[in-house]
Amino acid sequence: MNILPSLSRLKLSSTPLSTTTSTNPTTSIPPPFPSQAHLPISLKTTNFSLTATLESQESAALPPKEEFSDYNEDETYGEVNRIIGSRALENGRGMEYLIEWKDEHAPTWVPSDYIAKDVVAEYETPWWTAAKKADDAALKQLIESSDNDGRDIDAVDEDGRTALLFVSGLGSEQCVQLLAEAGADVNHRDNGGGLTALHMAAGYVRPGVAKLLLEFGAGPEIEDDRGRTPLELAREILKMTPQLQFARRMGLENVIRVLEGAVYEFAEVGEILERRGKGENVEYLVKWRDGGDNEWVKEAFVAEDLVRDFEGGIEYAVAECVVDRREGDEGKKEYLVKWTDIEEATWEPQENVDPDLIKMFEEQIAETSS
Numbered sequence: 068m069n070i071l072p073s074l075s076r077l078k079l080s081s082t083p084l085s086t087t088t089s090t091n092p093t094t095s096i097p098p099p100f101p102s103q104a105h106l107p108i109s110l111k112t113t114n115f116s117l118t119a120t121l122e123s124q125e126s127a128a129l130p131p132k133e134e135f136s137d138y139n140e141d142e143t144y145g146e147v148n149r150i151i152g153s154r155a156l157e158n159g160r161g162m163e164y165l166i167e168w169k170d171e172h173a174p175t176w177v178p179s180d181y182i183a184k185d186v187v188a189e190y191e192t193p194w195w196t197a198a199k200k201a202d203d204a205a206l207k208q209l210i211e212s213s214d215n216d217g218r219d220i221d222a223v224d225e226d227g228r229t230a231l232l233f234v235s236g237l238g239s240e241q242c243v244q245l246l247a248e249a250g251a252d253v254n255h256r257d258n259g260g261g262l263t264a265l266h267m268a269a270g271y272v273r274p275g276v277a278k279l280l281l282e283f284g285a286g287p288e289i290e291d292d293r294g295r296t297p298l299e300l301a302r303e304i305l306k307m308t309p310q311l312q313f314a315r316r317m318g319l320e321n322v323i324r325v326l327e328g329a330v331y332e333f334a335e336v337g338e339i340l341e342r343r344g345k346g347e348n349v350e351y352l353v354k355w356r357d358g359g360d361n362e363w364v365k366e367a368f369v370a371e372d373l374v375r376d377f378e379g380g381i382e383y384a385v386a387e388c389v390v391d392r393r394e395g396d397e398g399k400k401e402y403l404v405k406w407t408d409i410e411e412a413t414w415e416p417q418e419n420v421d422p423d424l425i426k427m428f429e430e431q432i433a434e435t436s437s
Contacts, residue, residue: 145170147182150190152217159227159258164190165217194222198230201239206230210249220251227258235276236267243276247283254286261292265326269297270304274321287329298326338385339369339377351377386421389428402428 145168152165154176162179164187179187197205209218221229231251234242243264247253256263262270265285268277277297281287290296295303305319340361341352349366351374366374390412391403402420405412417425 144168144175145172147186150182150186153190153219153222155219155221155223155229159223159229159255162187162219162222191222194218194230195224198233198242199237201234201237201242203239203241203245206234206242206245210245220246220249221255223257227256229255229257229264231255231264232257232262232267235264235273235280236271238268238271238273238276240275240279243279243283247280253280253283254289256289256291261290263289263291263297265289265297266291266295266300269301269322269326272304272315272318272322274318274325277322277325281325281329287326296326296330298323298330301326339373342377386424389420389424392428 144166148167148169150164151167151174154163154165155161156163163176164179164182166175166177166182168175193205194209196202197209210220221231223229229251231243231246231253232255234246253265254263263285265277265280265287267273268280287298288296291300301319301322305316305323308316308319310316338354339351340354342349343352343363344350350363351366351369352361353364353369354361385407387405387407389402390405393401393403393414395401395414395416400417401414402417402425403412404415404420404424
């Protein structure tokens with residue numbers, strides 16, 4: 068009889084992967100995955116337009132929330148004074164800005180398409196410049212500045228990407244921590260492929276960032292628009308990376324280990340029941356000691372000694388406890404093991420008995436003797 072060691076329980080389904088590369092001149096890092104066409108905000112045509120330049124002056128804190136109003140196409144507005152806040156539309160479809168007017172009109176949330184581009188640029192350029200350069204000092208200053216009490220940490224660009232996605236791809240752990248602590252959505256998906264910050268960390272080989280994102284609650288099982296998790300993406304890139312690119316391959320392996328640690332649960336195996344598949348598709352039906360449902364597990368995730376014993380026809384049983392010990396042949400220790408699925412206890416050599424059960428038995432003997 069043998070006792071099985073622990074085995075990783077795979078929680079993610081296997082999905083075929085494909086990776087292509089495209090470039091985007093508006094970003095300082097090229098997206099590693101194909102992007103979809105941007106879907107602009109659909110707005111009703113109107114004669115209303117906002118044209119103004121920002122004036123340099125001391126900024127005031129945002130007025131109470133009840134004083135804000137949403138843009139009304141039928142209402143007449145005066146001249147823009149400045150932008151005092153921003154917010155992303157649902158699903159990252161675009162931005163709205165809180166406009167402070169030069170007259171006494173209450174501050175108003177206005178879609179970006181209705182605001183002069185130079186006004187938006189003056190407000191947004193410092194933010195995106197800091198994000199695309201992974202400048203943690205500049206980001207910190209903007210986040211803490213009284214000028215930007217109403218700035219949305221999850222502001223999006225034309226492809227629905229947030230600052231967190233950029234700094235994750237660039238590998239800045241300082242920026243990632245800064246944004247996450249400020250409340251950034253670590254699971255935001257962009258509109259150019261459904262990528263999260265964790266996908267960016269995997270695609271750009273940033274194991275430190277991946278680990279940090281997971282600590283802040285990033286979901287390792289979130290899929291992009293092609294059904295790929297960050298782990299699957301990292302494996303695909305590793306498979307395509309030439310052997311000569313040793314440093315890159317080692318970095319990808321580190322990313323994979325970090326992600327595997329987040330998506331696998333460890334459970335103790337009771338028994339390997341069946342085998343199916345051929346070649347790379349071999350799987351084993353595993354019975355768990357904790358009573359969980361039997362699961363088919365890829366051969367790559369099964370301990371080699373378990374596979375070897377199963378293929379060799381060695382039978383296994385689940386031990387309940389150790390009830391006695393003795394000196395066997397050549398002075399080797401043997402233990403009397405009580406089994407969960409076998410009526411009679413049997414004497415087993417020490418190497419065939421679960422070390423935890425032996426430890427429990429020895430502790431009981433020590434307590435009885437004292």
